[in-house]
């Protein structure tokens with residue numbers, strides 16, 4: 001199910017954005033993979049958090065690969081256009097809303113181009129076990145793995161390992177634990193937040 005909302009699990013995304021912004025200067029391209037991105041609420045939230053933390057020129061280095069199996073075939077259009085009804089953005093703090101969304105009709109709001117241009121949607125099935133690319137500084141995969149069997153979860157996490165740069169970061173939902181088989185591949189870097197680093 002493609003349930004999501006803007007700034008879901010903000011404490012995790014905020015911490016990841018802090019880490020990436022600290023490393024941003026040394027990276028040529030800031031490549032992030034949001035796997036299981038639903039209708040784009042998560043990759044756009046993360047892009048906004050990053051834009052708030054890094055400067056204008058550094059933000060231009062950001063590329064977020066937003067992927068989902070998208071059984072409806074509709075996600076690409078929503079994410080590419082970045083248009084959402086008021087109900088979807090009503091809980092976003094007003095100062096963020098005013099800064100990053102523009103009203104295009106009575107009930108519809110569009111993410112500003114500066115943010116929209118950094119997020120690229122691609123249909124992708126994680127269970128294909130083929131990464132969309134490699135060299136990512138971060139993979140965000142929240143509220144997706146819980147739908148998979150334990151053995152598929154291990155295989156998908158191994159794929160993320162291969163897709164990440166050495167020292168890159170993996171983010172899952174708080175209730176997700178890295179399986180024992182992979183403890184040599186990922187280390188948890190905070191005791192209170194589910195962010196792991198590729199060994």
Ligand SMILES: C[S@@+](CC[C@H](N)C(=O)[O-])C[C@H]1O[C@@H](n2cnc3c(N)ncnc32)[C@H](O)[C@@H]1O
Pocket residue numbers: 001002003004005008035036037038039042067068069070071124125126127141142143144147
């Ligand atoms: C509950 S939503 C989570 C959305 C977002 N990551 C969040 O945390 O709010 C789960 C998403 O995973 C996607 N998904 C499920 N199975 C998938 C698969 N095999 N490959 C890619 N995406 C998948 C669903 O289509 C859905 O959009």
